[in-house]
Amino acid sequence: MTGWYVYAIKSQKDGRIYVGISRNPQRRLSEHNRGDTKSTKGYRRWRIIYQKQVGSRIEARREEKRLKSGYGKEFLRNIPA
Numbered sequence: 001m002t003g004w005y006v007y008a009i010k011s012q013k014d015g016r017i018y019v020g021i022s023r024n025p026q027r028r029l030s031e032h033n034r035g036d037t038k039s040t041k042g043y044r045r046w047r048i049i050y051q052k053q054v055g056s057r058i059e060a061r062r063e064e065k066r067l068k069s070g071y072g073k074e075f076l077r078n079i080p081a
Contacts, residue, residue, distance in 0.1 A: 004060035008050040008067060008076050011043040017076050018046070019067045021060040025051050049079050 007025040009018050009032060018040050022028040029048055035041040050067075054060050066072050 003053050003055060004057050005051050005053050006060050006063040006067065007048055007052075008079075009040075009046040010049045011040075012045040012047060013043050016043055017049070017073070019064055019072075019076070021057070021064050050076060 002023075004021060004023060005025045006019070006021050007028065009020075009029060010016070011018075018032070020028065025048060029046060031037055032040045032046045033044055035044060040046065052063060054063055067076060
């Protein structure tokens, strides 16, 4: 995998959604599911519901911010389970 990705994962425990950026979303998902990330540890198991490759870390941060906005949250909630 090259470049940067913005990703959204959904908790299978309670349906909450977490948005982040990574160079390797699959590895990052494994970290979330192992409990290595403090903010997601209590809501394991996670699955990726959205990922988008972008050209740079700056673009990934911009897209992450958009997905954390009201519009982005609504968009992610409407992705079929």
